[in-house]
Amino acid sequence: MSGPRRIAFINEKGGTCKTTLAVNVAAYLALKKQRRVLLVDLDTQGHAGKTLGVDVRELRPNVFHVLTDPSVALEAAVRPTPVQGLWLLPSCRDMADFPVTVASAPDRERLLAKRLAGPYAQGFDAIVFDAPPSLGLVSTNILLAAEEVVIPVATTYLALDGCAEMAKTVELLRKDGRHERLTVSLVVPTLYRKSALADEVVSTLRQHFPGKVTEPLALNVAIDEAQSHGKTIWEYAPWSRGATMLQAIADRIA
Numbered sequence: 455m456s457g458p459r460r461i462a463f464i465n466e467k468g469g470t471c472k473t474t475l476a477v478n479v480a481a482y483l484a485l486k487k488q489r490r491v492l493l494v495d496l497d498t499q500g501h502a503g504k505t506l507g508v509d510v511r512e513l514r515p516n517v518f519h520v521l522t523d524p525s526v527a528l529e530a531a532v533r534p535t536p537v538q539g540l541w542l543l544p545s546c547r548d549m550a551d552f553p554v555t556v557a558s559a560p561d562r563e564r565l566l567a568k569r570l571a572g573p574y575a576q577g578f579d580a581i582v583f584d585a586p587p588s589l590g591l592v593s594t595n596i597l598l599a600a601e602e603v604v605i606p607v608a609t610t611y612l613a614l615d616g617c618a619e620m621a622k623t624v625e626l627l628r629k630d631g632r633h634e635r636l637t638v639s640l641v642v643p644t645l646y647r648k649s650a651l652a653d654e655v656v657s658t659l660r661q662h663f664p665g666k667v668t669e670p671l672a673l674n675v676a677i678d679e680a681q682s683h684g685k686t687i688w689e690y691a692p693w694s695r696g697a698t699m700l701q702a703i704a705d706r707i708a
């Protein structure tokens with residue numbers, strides 16, 4: 455099937471670099487590969503927009519309205535970003551009401567997939583999803599709208615649980631026929647600082663996901679600083695070690 459690539463950054467745990475990777479990889483595809491990219495934020499915190507320097511709090515309509523009100527056109531909610539070639543479907547606290555608002559809709563698991571099936575969304579080269587730190591209806595919507603799943607995993611004790619859980623969910627959706635083409639395409643060990651435990655986590659990941667585990671994304675202050683300035687690493691510190699590490703990961707996806 456043609457149409458845009460659809461890549462989800464997802465893990466039920468918080469603070470595993472989902473947003474950092476979604477934003478920087480989306481911007482990489484736009485800036486360095488000249489793709490037209492739509493970044494879809496689905497987290498109530500709205501951090502994808504915030505880290506791009508977009509104030510998402512006042513933006514209406516946003517992803518919540520697109521998903522819950524068929525009269526809202528997707529193009530009315532999608533905004534340009536300071537990054538050329540990158541557009542944002544913003545989120546904010548409104549999304550907290552999503553599961554309750556659509557609870558009785560028979561197609562509640564496929565609302566996102568359906569809204570992205572139209573000609574406007576199909577005109578992008580890639581759609582990148584930034585997921586919330588939870589398993590539930592929002593995550594199911596993301597998985598049914600995506601095709602490639604990237605799991606960022608913090609290299610800490612217990613981190614493997616979240617990763618295994620996500621891989622099981624993907625497997626389940628494939629086996630029960632809800633999404634036969636869904637695959638875990640990449641696992642990214644994140645917030646890495648060399649220690650026996652961190653190396654054990656990475657080597658366990660490599661056993662479970664042969665050929666799919668990237669080099670670890672080490673702790674790096676430029677990555678954190680870039681976000682505090684509302685910039686991608688490509689704009690804020692293109693020569694930093696952070697940029698080199700993120701580029702190696704982005705190149706596995708590009």
Ligand SMILES: Nc1ncnc2c1ncn2[C@@H]1O[C@H](COP(=O)(O)OP(=O)(O)O)[C@@H](O)[C@H]1O
Nearest residue numbers: 468469470471472473474672673674677678681
């Ligand atoms: N490589 C890194 N080095 C240092 N801090 C990082 C790095 N990657 C992300 N961070 C910081 O860690 C925090 C959590 O990252 P984030 O991408 O928001 O995680 P998630 O979206 O999974 O909750 C953010 O404050 C971010 O700036």
Ligand SMILES: [Mg+2]
Nearest residue numbers: 472473497501
């Ligand atoms: Mg996030």
